[in-house]
Amino acid sequence: MELRHLNYFLSVAESLNFTKAAAQNFVAQSALSQQIAGLEKELGSKLFHRSSRSVTLTEAGRVLVPLAQRIVRDVEITHMEMDALAGVRRGTLRLGLIQTPATSVDIIEVMGDFHHRYPDIEFAITNGPSEPMAAAVAAGTLDVAVVGLDAGDLPAGVDGLPLAVERLVAVVAEDSPLTGRKLVAIPELVDGVQFIHFARGSGLRRRVEAAFLRTGLPPEGSFEMGQILDMIRLAARGVGVTIVPHTDVLEAERTAGPPFSVIPLADHDAVHPVSLAYTSARLSPAAAAFVEEVRTHLDPPQSRPAPSPINL
Template structure:
């Protein structure tokens, strides 16, 4: 028995007439009669009584027609689900992000818009450090992650830059340097630093250290932290100064003053990563397309600057 047999049977049952059913199906009446006869032989019973002007369901036919309709309906629904998954409109996606990503307005905008456009895609979020997210993506616990620059091998992953964000100086409230509109890096040469741990934030750590050395000094690190939110809170407690992504100003943490850095300005790169083997997964394609639609590329950001 094939699905076409069920479709032919239901069409004849609906029309009560072989010729009208054949016209509806777009086939000839003799081939349709043959298909119905094959179905009846396979079931071992007559499904229709032949009338002078059409056909009527037998008792067995009436019992069978509801099941046939249900099977065809289930097949149509299954086909629709498969096609929606293939278009990225159904299924699930697991997204990871570093602690500072939600403070940049473009990232929450991407998430909100994805959930609005694809409400039937189960969307879950997970927050980890960059090394933790790299491991989670590799282990297939996360499908796509927003990370800082990766320290070490990115084999098996695709890394696409999303944005290059200016970094700013975070000072304890009332600090003497807070009176300046812009602060050159050299002005921090005698300050105690609260800095990212290189083990979990190698990209930002190296960018900050390189900017300090380019200005002629090495930062005097008195405390390390693994999360940028922790760094801002440690600065607020008066432990030292730091250099953080500009979007951290959206934390509105009491006790911290942020000031721009005089050129050259160090950058905090945010990238998205995903498994090379899953590059064509429909939900991933939809999310990547949306990120590219909403967030200007780093090259476009530099041109705008």
């Protein structure tokens, strides 16, 4: 079994299209098909169901995907470690980012400082919900990820560096009867109006549903949105009410959208933790340097030490 065979397999598994996979790997489709057939023969199992209209993974193919991803990543890390010994500063950092920014550390600033220090390290950015990205860190398909989860929510084997704990607040239209309240309980907030949830699988969705459960109400939203700014704008227009981290309200207030009211929640446990997820047991030199960079930004600016020198 050769590494390129696994790369060919992963390309087909991702695209479920032999033509696209061949183009991605700069080989003829016939050659790629022969390599996949050879891999199937070596493993003694068919990896794909093929028809004139579709390509799907077999059970054996589904089992092979995470194993192949791990093997390919381990080989990449081996090359990077050897580069580190030789003092070569290069590589790729696969970074996952949620929509909600952390209050105590500016990840964009971290990325800028990191790039200035290691200009030959390339970023590969993934934006998505927290839970799938944390799972990707555990599987080794992401190096690090900023997620809306605390350490206790992370998968086994994944470390969490706390970045912030943000207050959750309610957002309602400016002409809402609740406007002017100093605090609001969730039953009052959703009484007779639609609730706008964030996407499933996100840390925010997990925290909001937990807040609903503490009131005894079922965590049922009328509908959900995939962009926090859109949730705030809809609430501002009276389409419903929503709950978001306070930093997202500050971002929305800078836009030219309709005015809205922000009310603190009576539930003091309604918070949104933000963490940097990584696996210390399988950390590439580039990822280790990024974690170190984040740590320096968590310190007060006047007391920040220079990051420890790391050969990449």
